[in-house]
Amino acid sequence: xxxQHISRYLRQTMIEGFDQSKLSDARVLVCGIGGLGSAVTFYxxxxxxxxxxxxxxxxxxxxxxxxxxxxxxxxxxxxKVVSAYDKLREFNPEIKLNPIPANLNESxxxxxxHPDVIVDALDNLSxxxxxxEFAVNHNIPLVHAAVEGxxxxxxxxxxxxxxxxxxxYQGVPSPRTFPIVGVTAGLLGVIEATxxxxxxxxxxxxxxxxxxxxxxxxWDFDIINIEAxxxxxxxxxxxxxx
Amino acid sequence: MKIxxxxxxxxxxxxxxxxxxxxxxxxxxKEEEVLVVETDSKKLLTPDEKISPEWRIEIRKVISGx
Numbered sequence: 001x002x003x004q005h006i007s008r009y010l011r012q013t014m015i016e017g018f019d020q021s022k023l024s025d026a027r028v029l030v031c032g033i034g035g036l037g038s039a040v041t042f043y044x045x046x047x048x049x050x051x052x053x054x055x056x057x058x059x060x061x062x063x064x065x066x067x068x069x070x071x072x073x074x075x076x077x078x079x080k081v082v083s084a085y086d087k088l089r090e091f092n093p094e095i096k097l098n099p100i101p102a103n104l105n106e107s108x109x110x111x112x113x114h115p116d117v118i119v120d121a122l123d124n125l126s127x128x129x130x131x132x133e134f135a136v137n138h139n140i141p142l143v144h145a146a147v148e149g150x151x152x153x154x155x156x157x158x159x160x161x162x163x164x165x166x167x168x169y170q171g172v173p174s175p176r177t178f179p180i181v182g183v184t185a186g187l188l189g190v191i192e193a194t195x196x197x198x199x200x201x202x203x204x205x206x207x208x209x210x211x212x213x214x215x216x217x218x219w220d221f222d223i224i225n226i227e228a229x230x231x232x233x234x235x236x237x238x239x240x241x242x
Numbered sequence: 243m244k245i246x247x248x249x250x251x252x253x254x255x256x257x258x259x260x261x262x263x264x265x266x267x268x269x270x271x272k273e274e275e276v277l278v279v280e281t282d283s284k285k286l287l288t289p290d291e292k293i294s295p296e297w298r299i300e301i302r303k304v305i306s307g308x
Contacts, residue, residue, distance in 0.1 A: 032308045034308050035307075035308060036308045037308070120308075121308050122308050123306070123307050123308035124306055124308075125274075125304075125306045128306070145308075146305045146306050146307060146308065147305065147307045147308065148305035148306070148307045149305075151305060152305075153305065167288075168277070168286065169274065169304060170273040170274050170289060171272075171273060171274030172274055173272070173274050173275050173304055173306065178305070178306070178307035180307055185307075185308070211277075211286065213302065222284065223284065224277075224279055224284050224285070224286050225283065225284050225285045225286065226285075226286045227285075227286075229288055
């Protein structure tokens with residue numbers, strides 16, 4: 001590691017047992033560069049994750065700007081991944097950034113370089129189910145979060161060791177425009193980034209088989225225990241292996 | 243049986259229900275819209291799970307924004 005890198009990451013490598021090379025050697029796929037994805041990618045870039053692949057088909061709209069902190073007013077109309085690339089490139093020029101302005105589907109996921117971790121920063125459950133199935137079938141850890149209003153949920157999925165999204169959620173609710181304050185997406189995105197850093201550096205406890213519920217209005221933080229469903233259509237004994 | 247609806251912070255009496263699926267139906271909700279939790283064990287329940295009358299149950303809504 002070069003001296004400049006040692007200096008950039010000095011304050012985290014002062015933590016006993018923290019191995020910076022585990023981050024700099026890692027490739028993380030972040031799906032969705034909106035409210036969650038802005039916070040996730042910013043902190044992964046800060047921490048020095050070696051390569052971040054960013055997938056989002058959307059362009060920045062004015063209504064995104066209350067929460068999607070990587071996108072500025074002058075970015076309206078630009079692809080979110082391109083907008084994010086510009087900020088993160090300047091923030092940490094030492095890491096590799098791979099922006100992909102495309103619809104997330106199985107074909108795209110198969111075409112990407114194999115990531116060490118996938119981050120779910122999406123805004124709907126139907127695409128999350130596609131991502132979940134890909135992660136389970138390719139045995140890739142998946143960090144999941146969802147937000148609405150002042151509330152959020154987070155869990156980390158280790159395929160075939162923990163419950164997957166299909167064990168937790170029973171289907172796709174009707175699509176709708178969800179209300180949200182920026183801080184909710186920011187906080188939950190930071191928690192997702194924390195899970196990724198801990199997972200890659202093998203430090204601390206992960207939210208395995210635990211769904212963290214956060215309500216920022218009441219300050220309720222509680223953990224619900226979840227279990228893999230043996231009859232799960234994705235990760236169960238008769239799951240859809242490809 | 244009283245069920246706590248977390249998002250509304252109120253209890254609803256649903257009478258006797260056999261399992262989670264029946265409970266969700268009794269509440270007029272859809273399985274994909276809610277998570278059903280056994281309050282004391284903090285355990286997420288699946289639709290097929292039987293409900294014991296002494297359990298305390300709460301309903302939490304599914305959110306999916308990002």
